[in-house]
Amino acid sequence: MNDFLYNLHYDIERESPPDWEVDWDDAPLPYKLYRNLPVVPLSSEVPLTFEKVERKPTLENLGHFLWFTYGLNQVSQGMNPFDEAPEPSPSLRRFVPSGGGLYPNEIYLYVKVEGVSQGIYHYDVAHHRLVCLREGNYDDSIQKALCGRCDVGDCFATVFISTMFWKNFFKYNNFSYRLQGLDAGVAIGQLLEMSKQYGYETNVFYQFLDQALNHLLGLDDQEETIYAVIPLFEKTIRIQETKIYTAETVIRSIPAIQTDHYIHSQKVLDFPKIRHMNNAVKIESTEQFSEIGKSKRKLIQGGFLLPNGESLSGDLMEAFRRRFSPGMDFTMGRIPLSQLSTLLQHTMSAPAKSDCSSSLAIAGCFYNVEGLPDGAYEYDHCTHTFRLLKKGDFRLQLQSGMTAHNVNLYQVPLCFHIISTKEFRKREYRILQMEAGRLLQRLLTAASALRLGGHPLLGFDVKLCDDIYSYRGETCLIQVPVGPVQPRVALRGSLF
Ligand SMILES: Cc1cc2nc3c(=O)[nH]c(=O)nc-3n(C[C@H](O)[C@H](O)[C@H](O)COP(=O)(O)O)c2cc1C
Numbered sequence: 001m002n003d004f005l006y007n008l009h010y011d012i013e014r015e016s017p018p019d020w021e022v023d024w025d026d027a028p029l030p031y032k033l034y035r036n037l038p039v040v041p042l043s044s045e046v047p048l049t050f051e052k053v054e055r056k057p058t059l060e061n062l063g064h065f066l067w068f069t070y071g072l073n074q075v076s077q078g079m080n081p082f083d084e085a086p087e088p089s090p091s092l093r094r095f096v097p098s099g100g101g102l103y104p105n106e107i108y109l110y111v112k113v114e115g116v117s118q119g120i121y122h123y124d125v126a127h128h129r130l131v132c133l134r135e136g137n138y139d140d141s142i143q144k145a146l147c148g149r150c151d152v153g154d155c156f157a158t159v160f161i162s163t164m165f166w167k168n169f170f171k172y173n174n175f176s177y178r179l180q181g182l183d184a185g186v187a188i189g190q191l192l193e194m195s196k197q198y199g200y201e202t203n204v205f206y207q208f209l210d211q212a213l214n215h216l217l218g219l220d221d222q223e224e225t226i227y228a229v230i231p232l233f234e235k236t237i238r239i240q241e242t243k244i245y246t247a248e249t250v251i252r253s254i255p256a257i258q259t260d261h262y263i264h265s266q267k268v269l270d271f272p273k274i275r276h277m278n279n280a281v282k283i284e285s286t287e288q289f290s291e292i293g294k295s296k297r298k299l300i301q302g303g304f305l306l307p308n309g310e311s312l313s314g315d316l317m318e319a320f321r322r323r324f325s326p327g328m329d330f331t332m333g334r335i336p337l338s339q340l341s342t343l344l345q346h347t348m349s350a351p352a353k354s355d356c357s358s359s360l361a362i363a364g365c366f367y368n369v370e371g372l373p374d375g376a377y378e379y380d381h382c383t384h385t386f387r388l389l390k391k392g393d394f395r396l397q398l399q400s401g402m403t404a405h406n407v408n409l410y411q412v413p414l415c416f417h418i419i420s421t422k423e424f425r426k427r428e429y430r431i432l433q434m435e436a437g438r439l440l441q442r443l444l445t446a447a448s449a450l451r452l453g454g455h456p457l458l459g460f461d462v463k464l465c466d467d468i469y470s471y472r473g474e475t476c477l478i479q480v481p482v483g484p485v486q487p488r489v490a491l492r493g494s495l496f
Contacts (some may be wrong), residue, residue: 001422004273005429008178009475010463015174015273028263030092031104032164035129035260040116040130042066049198049285050315057156057200057234059115060458065198066123068095068320069191070107096190096441097456099179100238104167105187106224108160108217110138120217133218133255141216144250145209146229147286148240155231160217161187162223165278166263169271173432177274178478179458181430182478184227185437186456191230192352192438193316201233204354206431210249210282218257223268225278228434229414237353245287281427292431294338296412298380303385307340310447319449321494326453326485330411333484335369339450340414341384343482348381349440358364358435360430360477362443363469364416365394378419389469397468398479401461412483417444417465417476436477443480453485 007014042063047053054061058271067073074093091101098104107123111130119135143152152158161184168176188204193201208229215220231237283289299463312319344362351358363378375391409415418436440456447454457479465476 001424004174004277005424008175014177017173020173023267025265026265027170027455028167028265028268029126030101030167031245032106032122032331033124033126033262034131034133035120035262037259038132039124039127040121040132042130042324044128048317048449050317053198055199055234056435057113057232059113059137059196061110061447062109062113062157063128064103065194066107067128067196068197069098070094070103070105070123070125071185072125073321073495075495076490076491077492078488092460093324095323096186097323097325097444098183098186099168099176099456099458100171102139102168102171103183104163104165104176104180105184105227106162106164107187108133108162108226110142111153113154113317114159132260137217138254141212141250141254142229142231143240144245144286145212145216145247146231147289148242149205149247150203150231150233151238151240152231154238155233158229158231159191160213160226161191161228161230162217162219162224165271165274166223166265166268170265170269173275177272177277178433180375180431182226182437182440182456183459185434187437187440188228188230188352188434189438189441193441195232197316201235201237202230202353203237204352204356206292206434207283207355207427209245209247209250209278209284209286211284212254215251215256217253217260221278222275226248227430244285244287248284260363277430281430283427284470286369287446289355290425290431292428293435294360298383300380300383300387303380303383303387306341306344306384306386307338308384309338309345312342312346312446314447316449319445322451323444323448324453324487325455326487327406327455329485329487330408330453330455330481330483331486332368332411332413333481335366335413337369337371339452340366340369340372342409342450343414343416343443343446344381345384347443348379352438356431356435358439360432360435360439361419361474362416362439363389363419363476364414365398365468366414367393367395368413378469394468397464398460400458403459403461403466407457407481409481413483415470416480418478418481419469419471420477420481422473422475434478440478440480443482447482451484452482454480454482456480
């Protein structure tokens with residue numbers, strides 16, 4: 001791990017300027033607003049169940065699909081009883097969580113459905129509409145940027161998930177680099193779940209010619225860059241002939257566009273380390289594509305078989321609607337082993353088709369699970385077995401490792417950790433963070449479907465948790481307490 005990544009993971013103080021103060025009055029908006037460009041309104045008559053959704057990719061369905069993936073779904077006004085001067089603060093909520101509720105990602109699309117001109121669009125979250133950045137047929141350019149790993153001519157849309165650095169750097173400084181990948185992964189996880197509900201075929205590409213696609217979208221890659229590309233298909237994906245292409249040749253075939261956008265902040269600070277990290281991992285030629293996540297984990301020896309979990313393949317609409325981060329609202333309850341088994345099975349099953357064969361694993365410190373001695377466990381999804389790494393109740397230890405005590409882990413029976421190798425090569429770091437975000441979203445959806453709450457946490461002491469599991473070559477990427485919840489009083493206005 002290079003020094004910067006090591007510090008982000010184990011010693012964040014070293015990467016935070018001591019005099020860092022967040023200028024809340026000049027905070028950026030959690031969504032990007034383009035100005036002076038043609039717009040296409042999207043239907044807000046969203047279905048209330050996925051059972052009746054029209055699978056045909058129309059503009060109407062695409063609008064619903066985007067809204068369920070990254071749209072604004074609720075205005076919530078709660079009181080924080082721990083604030084000295086409690087002042088209700090309204091928040092615009094989405095189906096997905098995001099570090100600090102800042103949503104640093106943006107969604108762009110190459111659209112090819114009836115009723116709208118073929119071209120490149122931005123999903124304007126605030127107005128639930130598409131903003132046209134350029135019209136035209138870009139099958140060939142996108143195909144080359146992906147090195148022909150799917151036939152873009154066959155897809156009805158290609159989604160680009162970008163990260164706009166300032167959107168959470170203004171609060172988290174360099175720590176935002178760690179959040180940006182996880183947040184993008186959460187959005188990818190939700191998009192894949194939606195694709196499943198709508199019956200679309202997908203493939204997630206983490207490797208592509210960055211500059212070529214940023215140029216296609218008209219992004220200034222020193223302030224925003226694409227993290228993942230996901231073409232959507234109605235039918236089976238065909239692979240095209242793969243040849244070597246360079247970003248430079250693809251860029252030459254695409255005229256430049258100038259756009260104007262608004263994000264509210266008057267003063268945008270520089271983020272040299274984040275720019276440096278993203279510049280250093282850019283792919284300039286498809287020859288640089290590599291195998292990611294191939295390092296195989298050792299299979300668990302001496303584990304025991306878990307009971308089969310429930311299938312959560314049905315309509316997940318209610319689970320999406322219910323999900324929120326409970327904070328102090330966890331209440332201790334006993335968890336049946338079959339529920340724990342469902343959570344693990346759902347989270348780790350159905351790996352996405354992608355250019356990263358995920359080597360991530362899941363572990364957890366469990367307390368008050370029926371038929372399971374309290375302790376720290378590791379899960380092997382290939383054999384659906386569990387191995388007890390250390391016996392004991394780790395709740396107090398985990399609580400002492402929290403940066404802010406805004407979740408009472410003493411009230412939480414299940415505390416999961418998503419595990420990865422410590423060795424990251426260049427682009428692999430952000431790819432593994434995205435894969436961890438994808439798993440996180442699966443875990444939260446499963447928890448919500450089982451009427452449990454889950455709260456993602458990056459504010460935890462990684463070293464302390466690695467020590468609980470006695471990890472040396474591996475490490476905890478994110479902590480996710482899961483358990484029964486008694487929601488506090490809040491005024492919530494559903495936007496559907
Ligand atoms: C990657 C990631 C890291 C997070 N880290 C923390 C954290 O350290 N502490 C915390 O209280 N919440 C954390 N959250 C939860 C967010 O604050 C929460 O998702 C956001 O405020 C939106 O609220 P909601 O999840 O209820 O919709 C994290 C969320 C994500 C996706």
